[in-house]
Amino acid sequence: MILVKKLVKRFGPITVLRELDFEVKSGEFVALLGPNGAGKTTLLRVLATLSRPTSGLVRVASYQLPQAGASLRADLGVVSHQPLLYGDLTAEENLHFYGKLYSVGAERIQEVLELVGLANRKNDLVRTFSRGMQQRLAIGRAILHNPRILLLDEPHTGLDQEAGEILDSLLHSVALEGRTVVMTSHDLVRAAGLASRVDLLSRGKIAASVPAADLSASDLVDFYRTALKGRGKA
Amino acid sequence: MKLYLRAVGAVIWKDFRAEWRNRENLSAMLVFSLLVILIFNFALELDLNARASLSAGVLWTTFIFAGTIGLNHSLAVEKDRGCLDGLLLAPVDRSVIYFGKAIGNLVFMLIVEAIVLPIFNFLYGFNVFQPGFLGVVILGSIGYAAVGTLLSTMVVQARTRDILLPILLFPLTLPVIIAAVRASQGFFQNLPLAEFSIWVNILVAYDLIFIAVAFMVFDYILED
Numbered sequence: 001m002i003l004v005k006k007l008v009k010r011f012g013p014i015t016v017l018r019e020l021d022f023e024v025k026s027g028e029f030v031a032l033l034g035p036n037g038a039g040k041t042t043l044l045r046v047l048a049t050l051s052r053p054t055s056g057l058v059r060v061a062s063y064q065l066p067q068a069g070a071s072l073r074a075d076l077g078v079v080s081h082q083p084l085l086y087g088d089l090t091a092e093e094n095l096h097f098y099g100k101l102y103s104v105g106a107e108r109i110q111e112v113l114e115l116v117g118l119a120n121r122k123n124d125l126v127r128t129f130s131r132g133m134q135q136r137l138a139i140g141r142a143i144l145h146n147p148r149i150l151l152l153d154e155p156h157t158g159l160d161q162e163a164g165e166i167l168d169s170l171l172h173s174v175a176l177e178g179r180t181v182v183m184t185s186h187d188l189v190r191a192a193g194l195a196s197r198v199d200l201l202s203r204g205k206i207a208a209s210v211p212a213a214d215l216s217a218s219d220l221v222d223f224y225r226t227a228l229k230g231r232g233k234a
Numbered sequence: 235m236k237l238y239l240r241a242v243g244a245v246i247w248k249d250f251r252a253e254w255r256n257r258e259n260l261s262a263m264l265v266f267s268l269l270v271i272l273i274f275n276f277a278l279e280l281d282l283n284a285r286a287s288l289s290a291g292v293l294w295t296t297f298i299f300a301g302t303i304g305l306n307h308s309l310a311v312e313k314d315r316g317c318l319d320g321l322l323l324a325p326v327d328r329s330v331i332y333f334g335k336a337i338g339n340l341v342f343m344l345i346v347e348a349i350v351l352p353i354f355n356f357l358y359g360f361n362v363f364q365p366g367f368l369g370v371v372i373l374g375s376i377g378y379a380a381v382g383t384l385l386s387t388m389v390v391q392a393r394t395r396d397i398l399l400p401i402l403l404f405p406l407t408l409p410v411i412i413a414a415v416r417a418s419q420g421f422f423q424n425l426p427l428a429e430f431s432i433w434v435n436i437l438v439a440y441d442l443i444f445i446a447v448a449f450m451v452f453d454y455i456l457e458d
Contacts, residue, residue: 050322069328074325083316084320087315093251097248098324100240100244101326
């Protein structure tokens with residue numbers, strides 16, 4: 001579903017992604033972990049067509065980037081640490097607006113509001129929502145058009161424990177619908193609990209990749225530390 | 235084409251809906267315009283000759299400065315709330331964002347102009363309710379909104395965007411400002427159209443060229 005080979009992304013003199021290879025099969029849920037500045041967000045932005053690769057092969061859902069544009073974006077749902085919602089519009093109006101851009105009807109909007117548990121708050125302005133509610137609505141926005149691929153960039157940022165758990169169960173149910181999911185996170189345990197595979201990104205390259213089922217919580221910390229040591233030697 | 239227009243309409247609808255709720259943009263543009271018109275009115279009150287020759291310039295200075303307030307706000311609000319990415323992720327041609335934003339900016343300018351013009355008529359004594367003059371106002375506003383939307387998208391990532399936009403915008407829109415002022419003067423002084431039609435033609439050409447350029451380059455401007 002996602003194939004990346006020798007991807008390089010530079011911002012002026014700074015190289016963020018260094019000949020990165022990455023593959024995600026259809027229906028897989030991959031957690032991308034790594035320290036700040038490892039290139040997680042940049043990789044997600046390239047996959048989401050928000051950033052143009054400097055060189056390398058990037059293929060998402062059989063579309064080659066950067067040539068593929070609108071047609072690929074119809075297959076993508078993106079959740080960022082910012083909710084990408086308008087505070088001066090109500091929850092329903094926000095979905096109505098995105099629905100028009102994605103050619104989604106009113107029935108689906110109501111369905112999504114039910115799914116994310118905000119049907120009873122649909123007429124409230126988004127700026128009155130808590131961070132957790134905004135993030136649930138952001139997931140609603142991302143899945144509004146039933147995309148095959150979900151890209152989640154640190155969706156748990158700024159959420160308290162309870163809101164994080166609600167988001168987890170929502171993400172779990174969304175992933176169960178057979179979507180391919182790539183999620184970046186700093187929360188090792190939470191990411192491994194949701195994902196089927198954990199990849200560690202370090203210095204713009206995948207430093208390690210293991211099935212999440214093979215990792216216990218303590219293994220995960222060792223796995224992360226070992227990969228970071230490798231980064232120090234690099 | 236129907237989907238394209240629907241998407242453009244959605245961007246415009248969203249901006250107007252949000253503006254209706256917070257009234258941040260229109261109220262700032264309107265208050266600023268009225269203040270400029272009033273200040274110039276008092277400043278030029280004693281000099282009738284200067285008043286006759288400068289009024290068109292005063293009017294367009296008011297429109298241009300008010301328009302710049304709107305243009306700064308238009309894309310900054312998307313960037314500051316992180317919504318620009320949401321627009322860029324939509325499965326539509328990215329020129330939809332340009333046309334949605336440009337038309338929104340134009341309509342905001344026209345609303346302010348519709349309120350300012352009768353007051354200008356009352357204070358300065360020029361007949362602004364001439365179809366030809368109103369056409370010049372619309373053409374000048376289209377040119378300013380077309381270039382302004384393009385440039386405000388270019389500078390939206392910059393920390394100094396509020397300063398950068400006028401520095402880039404004013405020189406680039408100089409032809410449209412001069413042409414609009416000259417054509418307006420022609421109407422205010424009741425000159426035959428043939429004497430100043432060249433300025434109207436420049437306005438039309440400027441609008442067409444910059445809308446075409448914006449359509450072609452907008453996708454590249456949005457890249458990081």
